[in-house]
Amino acid sequence: MPMLTRREMLWKTGVATLAATTTPWWLVRSAHAQRRAKLVVWNTSALAPQVDKIIEEQCRAYAKQAGLKDNELDYSILGSAQILPKLVASLEAGNPPDIARVGTANAQVYRSQGHLLEVTDLVNNMNQQAGGLFPVALNNVMHEGKAYSIPQSVSPWPLVTRLDVLEAAKVEPPKTWDEFIEVCKKLQKPPRLTGFGPCLGLYSDTDNNVMNLIWCYGGKLVEADNKTVALQSEGTIQAVQLLTDMFKTHKIIPKGAISWDNTGNNKAYQSRQVIFVINPTSIYAHLADSDPELYKTTGLFPIPAGPAGAIEELTTAEWVLFKKNPYPEIAKGLAEYWMAPDNLRVMIEEGDGRWGPPYQGMYDSDFWKRPVFEHWRVMLERGRLFPHPGTQNAAAGEVVATGVLARMTHRVLVENWEAARAVEEAHKKVVEIYARHNAG
Amino acid sequence: MALSMTMQRRAVKGVGNIWLFLMVLWTAIPFYWMVATSLKYDREIYGFDATLIPHQPTLANYVTILYDTPYLLFLRNSIIVAVGSTILSMIIACLGAYAIARLNFPGRALLARGLVFTYLVPTSLLFIPMFAMMSALRLTDSLHGLTIAYLGFDVPFCTWLLMGYFHSIPVELEEAGLVDGCNRIGVLLRIVLPLALPALVVVTFFSFTHAWNEFLYAHVFTSSDRVRTITTGLANFMTEDVFFWGPLMASTVISALPPVLMFLVLQRWVVQGLTLGGVKG
Numbered sequence: 001m002p003m004l005t006r007r008e009m010l011w012k013t014g015v016a017t018l019a020a021t022t023t024p025w026w027l028v029r030s031a032h033a034q035r036r037a038k039l040v041v042w043n044t045s046a047l048a049p050q051v052d053k054i055i056e057e058q059c060r061a062y063a064k065q066a067g068l069k070d071n072e073l074d075y076s077i078l079g080s081a082q083i084l085p086k087l088v089a090s091l092e093a094g095n096p097p098d099i100a101r102v103g104t105a106n107a108q109v110y111r112s113q114g115h116l117l118e119v120t121d122l123v124n125n126m127n128q129q130a131g132g133l134f135p136v137a138l139n140n141v142m143h144e145g146k147a148y149s150i151p152q153s154v155s156p157w158p159l160v161t162r163l164d165v166l167e168a169a170k171v172e173p174p175k176t177w178d179e180f181i182e183v184c185k186k187l188q189k190p191p192r193l194t195g196f197g198p199c200l201g202l203y204s205d206t207d208n209n210v211m212n213l214i215w216c217y218g219g220k221l222v223e224a225d226n227k228t229v230a231l232q233s234e235g236t237i238q239a240v241q242l243l244t245d246m247f248k249t250h251k252i253i254p255k256g257a258i259s260w261d262n263t264g265n266n267k268a269y270q271s272r273q274v275i276f277v278i279n280p281t282s283i284y285a286h287l288a289d290s291d292p293e294l295y296k297t298t299g300l301f302p303i304p305a306g307p308a309g310a311i312e313e314l315t316t317a318e319w320v321l322f323k324k325n326p327y328p329e330i331a332k333g334l335a336e337y338w339m340a341p342d343n344l345r346v347m348i349e350e351g352d353g354r355w356g357p358p359y360q361g362m363y364d365s366d367f368w369k370r371p372v373f374e375h376w377r378v379m380l381e382r383g384r385l386f387p388h389p390g391t392q393n394a395a396a397g398e399v400v401a402t403g404v405l406a407r408m409t410h411r412v413l414v415e416n417w418e419a420a421r422a423v424e425e426a427h428k429k430v431v432e433i434y435a436r437h438n439a440g
Numbered sequence: 441m442a443l444s445m446t447m448q449r450r451a452v453k454g455v456g457n458i459w460l461f462l463m464v465l466w467t468a469i470p471f472y473w474m475v476a477t478s479l480k481y482d483r484e485i486y487g488f489d490a491t492l493i494p495h496q497p498t499l500a501n502y503v504t505i506l507y508d509t510p511y512l513l514f515l516r517n518s519i520i521v522a523v524g525s526t527i528l529s530m531i532i533a534c535l536g537a538y539a540i541a542r543l544n545f546p547g548r549a550l551l552a553r554g555l556v557f558t559y560l561v562p563t564s565l566l567f568i569p570m571f572a573m574m575s576a577l578r579l580t581d582s583l584h585g586l587t588i589a590y591l592g593f594d595v596p597f598c599t600w601l602l603m604g605y606f607h608s609i610p611v612e613l614e615e616a617g618l619v620d621g622c623n624r625i626g627v628l629l630r631i632v633l634p635l636a637l638p639a640l641v642v643v644t645f646f647s648f649t650h651a652w653n654e655f656l657y658a659h660v661f662t663s664s665d666r667v668r669t670i671t672t673g674l675a676n677f678m679t680e681d682v683f684f685w686g687p688l689m690a691s692t693v694i695s696a697l698p699p700v701l702m703f704l705v706l707q708r709w710v711v712q713g714l715t716l717g718g719v720k721g
Binding site: 042045046047049075076077078079080081085086088089090092093094095192205262263266267270271272279280283286290291 | 508675682
């Protein structure tokens with residue numbers, strides 16, 4: 001082999017490096033173009049397999065109607081913990097699904113990253129049907145007057161209650177936090193049965209449970225401008241103090257709750273170790289199969305009121321359509337088909353209370369007249385999403401993901417800080433998070 | 441009062457036995473708990489009192505996973521991927537390790553070190569670039585794609601392990617084979633590999649269990665049920681904030697059986713392979 005000069009060597013090395021670094025990009029682009037013979041759908045699995053089946057059947061029925069062959073539809077059901085890392089990887093690779101179902105804050109995060117297709121026309125159409133959308137469901141998909149995701153469901157975090165225990169003692173469900181503490185103290189028989197089972201570990205349910213208390217005492221995370229952090233307030237301090245009193249003074253919360261993850265409160269309720277929990281209705285829907293006896297004696301009640309009233313947290317789910325979509329009209333049509341009130345009703349009612357429809361006029365069927373759902377509608381009307389009066393965005397998502405309120409709670413319950421000091425520290429952390437995100 | 445030598449030996453042996461017993465419990469209790477939970481109803485699983493022996497043993501959880509979920513399909517997929525990646529890893533690693541151990545070529549030492557470095561890169565750092573490559577090659581959501589992805593971990597480790605073992609085999613045996621008319625492949629197949637049987641068993645066992653247990657790549661690279669493996673299928677029993685413990689444990693019991701059976705069959709060679717390689721030199 002002839003000797004290369006230094007210049008030739010550098011030239012060839014440069015060409016080889018350029019080829020090596022750009023080839024994957026070109027391959028991704030071409031693969032992206034090639035795979036587009038299929039409509040790719042990622043749906044998050046439901047608690048009940050029959051719900052998954054209904055959603056898939058509806059999807060296939062629509063695909064057939066839209067002229068897609070069976071092999072042109074790629075439909076997958078993914079576990080709720082699976083879908084987010086898969087979306088991250090697929091977005092990085094430039095190969096996301098065409099349509100996917102995600103939970104409360106995620107749609108706005110993908111919107112802020114510029115991944116989502118605008119669907120204002122579709123959401124406007126939905127808002128004309130079945131009494132229109134609940135304001136909370138509508139606002140959660142909007143940004144600067146345009147919609148970037150499609151409301152799929154909305155459901156409250158009620159006070160899940162052991163009615164059998166209350167009825168045996170002839171006690172009414174508590175209406176205020178003071179009554180709540182008294183009922184718990186009266187009915188509990190620790191260690192086998194404790195009054196209240198909030199999640200207090202360093203997990204997102206803790207942030208949600210604590211925020212719920214904060215609202216009842218007049219506190220909030222951020223103002224409506226999504227810039228002015230408002231966590232540090234007398235209301236927040238009172239709420240944290242109330243939680244501390246329930247844990248340390250009244251002893252109505254199991255000690256182990258400080259180490260629970262998001263399943264801890266579910267397990268405590270299902271094992272009949274607590275009388276009350278605050279959780280999405282996944283507990284209730286799951287009991288239908290796992291423990292029919294407890295299912296029958298479980299009530300879904302409004303949160304006890306504090307000085308600022310009784311306010312429930314809400315959970316929403318959305319369909320998101322990604323921009324890299326070869327069939328935007330077909331994907332939109334699919335979302336529209338799923339969200340047609342008659343189709344949605346079948347899925348929602350099969351879910352047995354796991355979700356509520358986002359349409360205000362869909363609560364007049366016999367299903368929603370069941371006593372257990374008596375308070376559902378009022379909870380949806382006054383309920384809030386975590387950053388209220390701010391809106392869901394990446395900053396609010398980071399507050400929950402990094403467990404700022406959970407850490408604040410541990411400062412008080414585990415490290416014996418004063419409530420005011422813990423709130424001040426949490427406030428500074430939230431300010432830092434919002435400032436970072438607002439700075440871009 | 442000083443203890444006699446016999447007493448000292450007995451004391452050491454006694455402490456050793458107690459320690460061993462504790463270690464056996466440490467290892468066996470989770471497995472037992474898994475089996476026991478798989479035989480309980482939800483009511484008992486969630487009960488206040490933890491029960492060691494199921495009060496009302498039931499096979500309902502096994503019936504659920506076998507008839508109401510695509511578990512058997514996941515099982516089939518796991519077998520295809522695990523067996524496929526094991527066979528391919530063995531072939532590539534044997535050839536690669538033999539070449540590095542016995543042949544002289546430029547960059548041999550660099551290649552040998554590179555293998556170790558490749559193995560040491562955490563999978564969590566690689567999954568996004570790997571996904572981009574797999575997408576580019578249209579290998580996502582396919583069993584053969586997953587099999588190829590696993591070679592990225594199995595081949596470096598297996599080659600590195602076999603390389604060390606091949607070094608310990610006297611080169612004179614191979615030279616005798618060459619003198620008698622064997623070519624290099626013949627020497628590898630007829631002399632080296634039979635002598636390296638314990639190492640081959642370890643490598644097989646490693647590749648198989650790795651592919652069988654792997655979650656992250658299977659999770660990211662596959663979506664549809666038709667290509668999901670057991671590990672990602674298990675994740676379906678964790679929905680939102682609810683875990684379906686009964687079916688989860690039943691499917692875990694079944695999926696633990698192949699590696700356990702494999703280890704029981706290959707145990708003698710596995711232990712030999714893991715220990716011999718360390719002292720030969």
